[in-house]
Structures are given as structure tokens and as C-alpha cells.
Amino acid sequence: MLDIKFIRENRDIVESAIKNKNREINLDDLIELSDRRKALKQEVDGVNQKRNEAAKSRDVEAGGQLKKELELLEKDYDEVDKKFISMMVKVPNIPSLDTPIGKDDTENKVVRKWGELPSFSFKPKEHDDIGKALGIIDIDTAGEISGSRFAYLKGDLVLMQFALLQHCFGILTNKEKLEQLAKNVNLPNDLTSFTPIIPPVFIKTAVQNRMARFMTPDEHYMFPNDDLMLIGSAEHTMGSMHMDQIIDESKLPLRYVGYSTAFRREAGSHGRDTKGIIRQHQFDKLEMETFCLPEHSIQEQDFLVAIQEHILQSLGLPYQVVAVCTGDMGFPDYRQIDIETWMPGQNKYRETHSADLTTSFQSRRLNTRVKRADGKIEPLHMNDATAIAIGRTLVAIIENYQNEDGSIRIPEVLQPYMGGQQTISKK
């Protein structure tokens, strides 16, 4: 959520943000609502003042009158307040100046590329064909048992998942390694490494709303009896960890890396990516979530992207870094950077990482604030970014490291975590 004062003072900026993010909101209506809300609030305050005086002087009659008056006023106020809030939460965050303006993902800009695309002396296969032949991905049985977009991962592929996790946790908790990566992005603070987290996968719907994401109910698995829903990302229960807290400036930045399963209904994507395990209802992910001072948040995002790139480089997977355009970026994002990894079987780059800088947009709604050394209190800035999406990374490894005989080489950095094993081949 934006600050209403900011909206009042920066009409043009907000107006063009709404347009460039393909939203429709009438700011005149919003500001009129805000004015009415303010005026009604002042009236309510005035009546309350008289009411307090009447109570103090034990004036029963006047108190009774004022009570009735207040009741009517409060009804008006509540109504206007409700409308005001529901409109406020529909105003998206302002995109950064370096965000490309564009309608949809076709207008995203490739910022840089890394790695040479592998060349094959044979036609590279897609991951699901390789996985099925090796007996490490079973989509057919999962279809019988759980339905479409589920899979059984088996054998060495499961071991590879845990190898990836160990590898990434090792990087994210290694201070020297992080200091090297931070060098290029001018991070001002002493480097604090990431605290590993296993977050809950259920979240109260009221809290999820305060993550200020644009929610279509169809996206999530809902449990109305318990007023809970399954998270679509560890971001949901990690970003809200400091809800309603005031954090001392000296404690920032706070950095977390969480491992959890993410659950998505994918209701709006029927027919898309139906092959293999690219788009699943359930997938595991390591997610970075950081809280920092407003003046450091851009470098912080650059830092998170540097970590993502380092992870992909360590695995020898070619990728491209993409500046996501206004029409495609997230509702609460100030700047969104995606990384797409090369998938030779599909002969294209596919999204494996995303880094969202949401500035104060989420923290204002979550009421997560920083207390400055001079005592001033303001919303802090939040970043979230994929450390590694395991399913899609496994896909990338399978397709990039495939051999003509259908076996898969194991990336060197993962071998120590898999008992020194060098290939996955048919048992």
C-alpha cells in the first residue's frame, strides 16, 4: 500500500504507474474519499471530546444525546473508511525509473547473459522424457493418485534435491563468500549472513492480505473452515515475520533464507506447460527475504541477484538476467529482476529466479517499521528473491547435463553431497 500523502503530492507519478501496470483506478475518487474520511474523523473526534467531558462531569443527559450522535457519525465514517481502504489497496507500487515500460512479458529487457549454450552431437531431449526413462520422474502415477500437475520424484533425483539445498545453504551462510559477492554492489553495512528458516506453509488469510499482493482467490488453496490458506511462496510467511514490529536501525539488515514447499492452483494457466514438472501445484524452493533501510534497498536487491547468479554459475547453467517491464512486474514491486535459465530440451530460456524489491509497499501494510537513531519511525524496505527453485533447477540440470545414452552428468559442486557419484544412469 502506498502512503496517501504520497499519492496526494505525486498525482502524475501514481497516475502513470497505474497506467503502466495495466490497472484502472480513479484517483479523483480516491482523494475525494480520503477528504471525506478525514472530515468525518474530525467530527467523530469532536463528539468524542464532548462525550469525554460529559462523562467527567457526570452529565447523564448530554452524554446520552452525544452517544446517539456518535453512533450515526461512526456509521458514516466506517462506511467511507471501508471504501477508502479497499481502493487504497488497489493502487500498485510505483515502478523504478530503470524499469522498462511495456505491456506484457514480450517487452521485458534482457540485461546480460552468462554461459555458453551447450552444443550436442544429438538432438537434446526434454527433461520429462529423460526423467521417465531413467525412472526418476513419474508423472503418470502422480496423475492417478493426485491429479494433473503433480509428480513423484525418485531415486537419485531426490538425492540431487537435497544436494542442491546443502550447496545453497552453504553459500548463504558463508560470510566470506557473501562478502565477495557484495563487493560489486556497494553494500554499505557490515555483512550479515542469512538465517535459515523453515516457515509454516499455512497462513491466515488476513495476514496474507497484508502482504499487499494482488490476490485472485483462484490462485490459492483455501481452507475456509480454519480461515487458512496454503502459501504460494515462503515469502508469504517470511515477509510477515516482523508484522507490527518496530525494529531498531542498528539491527538492520535482517536476512533470511527459507526452505518450504509452495502451493499454487494454477487455475489461470490451463494448457500451459502441461509437459513435465515445469509448472506444478506443489514445488520446493529456497527463498531469500531481507529487511533493510530504505536508502540501501536497491543495492540489497543487486546483492540478491548477485547471489542468484553465483548459484547458477556454480552449477554451470547458462542464463540471462531480465529486467521485467511495468506490465509484467508484480503488483507490489518497485523493481523486478528475473533470471531465465537455458533449457536445451525446450530450446529456450525459462524463468527460474525472481527478485522483487517492494520498497515500503508491503511493510506499510504489514506495519513493519524501523526506528532511526534520531528516533524517527518509518516503514523499512523489503526484498524477496528466489535462491533456488528446486524443480525448475532440476529440469535445467537434466537438460543441460544430458548424454546421448540418456544418462545425466551430475554438476561437480553437487557430487560431494551425493556420495561422490558422477552420473545418474538407468539402474
Place this chain on the structure above:
RNA sequence: GGAAAGGUGGCUGAGUGGUUUAAAGCACUGGUUUCGAAAACCAGCGUGGAGUAAAAUCCACCGCGAGUUCAAAUCUCGCCCUUUCCGCCA
């Protein structure tokens, strides 16, 4: 799931209908003192909103939401959460 107790500012903790404008202590900040520090003493010290040049001042907030009353931290109802015991369970 059953039973009980509880939720008050950064922390501890008093307050069971109106001298509470939420006591007191700790922590914190500034000052006095000191060569410097500690101790002591003095002062300040919640969040959000309205208001002002800045103040003053006003409103709301005692887990959340309703209700009773002229008046609610305090009484009633619902919900959420925590702790303890029992049951069940990985």
C-alpha cells in the same frame, strides 16, 4: 479434543466501573558531578491520527471484534493467541 489460568508500553508489573492524564521498577536518552567512567541525583522517554511556522491542544489504542453504561483496561458475548494438566499423535 477435554479442563484450567492468562494476554496491560522495549521488558517486569500494579490497576476489577469515575481523583488513571495507564502507578512503580528496569532498560534507554540528555544533564549535573568526574581527569574520565561507575554510582548518585535531576529531567525526558509508547504508537497512529488531527492540529500548528513550531508549540499548545484534541482523538483513538490495555490481544482482536461486538455489546452494556452518561462513563470500560475493568462488566457481558464471540474470536485469536500463550501457558499448564489430561487425552491422542510423528
